[in-house]
Amino acid sequence: MSAVALLAAGAAWADDPAPPDTSAWKCEQCPFLEGYSGDVEVGALKANGANFSYGRYTGIDHSTTYADVSAAGQYRSADGTNASYDLEDLGLASRQGSAAIGSEGRYDVKVDYDDLPTRLYDTGATPFLGAGTGNLTLPASWVAAGSTTGMSALGSTLAPVNIEYDRRTASLLGSYIASSAWTLHAEFRHEEKDGTGLMSGNFLTEAAQLPQPIDYVTDTVEAGAAWADHRASLRLTYTGSWFKNDIDSLTFANPYLPMAAGATQGRLALPPDNNLQQFALAGNVPLNWLATSLTYAASLGSLKQDEGFLPYSTLPGATVPTPSSLDGDVHLSHYALALASHPLPKLSVRGNATYDGRDDHTTPLTLDYVVTDTFPSGPPLTAPRYSEDRTRLEGSADYTLNRWVRVGVGGQYLVTHFGPDQLVEDTRDTENWVRATLDPLAGLTFTLKGGNASRTTSGFIASALPAAENPLVWAYDYAPRDREFFTATGSWQATTTLTWSVEGFFANDAYRLSQLGLQSVHERRASTTLAWTPRETLSAYLDGGYQHLDMLQDGFTGALTAPWQVGDFEHFWNFGAGGQCVMATRWTLGLDYLHAPSYSDFNTQVGGFAEPFPQNWSRLDSVRLDLRYQWTKAAQVHLRFIHEKYDSSDWALDGVGPATIPNLLAFGVQPWADSVNLVALTFRYQFGPAGNPPP
């Protein structure tokens, strides 16, 4: 087995000697875990200043006292039967837990649960009634008007609306070791996502932000078998995933004066039920030839959607189209072959070929059309179907020149064929790079990598361009592009206690043939970390990072106006420092500080005159202190304090109230901001032989 592994890894050193007679290896000093061990942590967490901004994914979204409860434990018997559980943050909306039972070397069964809260905005308000349902109405006192400024009942009818949803995932996993070569595995995952999102509904030129009901369920089954021995490995997997949305539409009252008779309400389609079925085969074969490993994969699948259509509009007499559903059917295919070889001890070669196909077999439908539930429009239109396939060839070779220098070259060739109804027939991307890894001193390693890439496009199909679209705009996923890039990484273990690492990157993209649309993108990144661990009981770190991203795009409105240009310049910083220290054997102190600002500047120019936007920015400052006292061998007291301040500015939201924009009845949500103090005091007790000794 180890010989196979050596080949697979491309190693060229000796096999280990023949396995010894281990009958005398009693492992008498081995402290194998037996019986029950575990710990429970109970306490309280007091939050001050918490809101949706802080609670976005933590679930700590208001100022109150939360139960801080976690527990973990495991049981192992002498015959190898074992069970375990792990419960975390039970008092928070971000709680998670798992429980497992198994027999060593035979089977494992595990149950997982995870709750992911998403809190987006608690600063919005809306006059719509029925948030969370598929039917939004307006209060009886509502006064419709041609613009938001005329909606005289708006002030008295606004009610807070929270944009938030929860994703709860429960899964059951099992694996059974059928023999030394065969393992069977299966997983069932049930995911619920419910709450309120944010979407909009409009009547031609007038719109309103709406609370979107979210009531999704996704069930996923994955089952398969894996086989492996010293000759090869193989995995067969079936995946089935069913998405179900119990609310298929959102009907909303028109808060504006109807533009046409009967246009008093609108209706949006919500995500339709869909299902995905996929069969996959993957594995590898170590070849006894130049230390080569062959990896292969193939999968075939289909994506289907056949939700019944809504009527064309809410207008009286509107009908449901024929056929009454899409019968959508997309075929997915994936084939891959990869080869990794060490033809010489100092030479490693890798190559792979991949094909991905997304083939939309749905019959294109030609349908009538009603503009925003208001105006029946011109001749029927055919819904385009989009297919594409990608063939990717990649290769690289690395050669170790001596103990200090390793060099490599590589490249990639990607051909993307687009199906009918798309603007081009295909794009071709090529990329070439060179790499050098330098080890000038023991513990010091630098890797430099640079290269370039280009994309060409062929077969422009003018007839696929929508009638009103400007033919001078190249959508950037099609547009010919040149790229140059360079990466440098380094790490240095200066002493046994001090390590330093650094990473730098730049990339320039130029869309050389695009007369309008995206013109260029520049990206710069630099990061560094210094870690110091003078002894086991003391450690400290400093880290910092910077990113710059800018993109430039050109636009043209018409012959009577000047060309315009938009530049988006973004800067991100992060600086962190902290450490941990064990004092007087029983006290452990941890301290972390983080400062992470970001800036985003949109500079516009029209006719050569600069018109910059106010700067969008965010600033995150966080201090975290952890103090632990090891009371006894099994008991620990933990005090945690977190101060976090987040502030931000966004010109798209700043000062935008429900009636600020004449033709948009907005929620008036404001940029995220919070200043939170968290204090948690918990008591932790450990049971059984796994109790850790005092630090």
Add this chain to the structure above:
Amino acid sequence: MTRTRPWRTAGAAALLVALMAAGIAPARAEETAAPAYSAKGADSCLGCHDDPALLSLFKTKHARPRDDRGPFGHGGLQCEACHGPGGAHVRARGKQPAGIVDFGPHALAPPARQNAQCLGCHQSNVAHEWAASQHAASEVPCAACHTLHATHDPVLATATQAEVCTSCHQAEHTDLFKPSHHPLREGKMACSSCHAPHGSQGPFLLIGNTVTETCTSCHSEYRGPFLWEHQPVAEDCSNCHDAHGSAQPSLLKTRPPFLCQQCHEGAGHPSIFNGPQGLPGGGAPSAYLLAGGCVNCHTQVHGSNHPSGRLLMR
């Protein structure tokens, strides 16, 4: 009929033999010096290596005496299953690590040697695509990410994994703090929710065959197919989104209306210039620019199943 060219065949054979010999020769040289195993296995090791941090191994899956696939199962080589034969090391009373394989990014053993020890057992499951992976090409040792003796390996826990990954992928560390981000910083998502670090046949070591398949494994409401599709959505989510983080809402690369105008500049409102005069203080607050920008009306940017959803407004 093709004429054979014996000199070419002989030359190719000679080259092949030379290449193979070059690859095998050092191995043979080392074989003669291959050290022996210890006399008592783990009991030989634990006599000296009794540090509690090392002994935490016995709380992990690697130390299960009833699992015959593991190092401590029946007939297993115990510590030496991973660290290699320790006979000489024991005889030298630990003064020299002869034959011992140590682990980590700064270990004496080269990464390929370290990884061969791991792959000897893990080839069939987590690492069956390892040989072709970018991490293998970059000679990343398994122990650069995995902490084997710890009771809880940080890279295997959702809450702590990102910290491990971003110790090398430092630019992604900065991404964690961007205004719009996936919940990695909050410990509710791991890098491995999207990436397969041991190897993948998809791009960027993604868990799915494509970017879109990876994203829709969680965001299944966007899978479609919709009656009215938005071409870049069906093609690749990363046309508009930067999954690692963004200064713009919803992980967008830039914000509407400018993002949309990188592809759409048709006659009428799609091509108009949106400048700061459309801000609340600019005299003409604009729905093209403020709140959701284009999605104030074209709210169904991911596709619409409404018969009248051609312009993604229903």
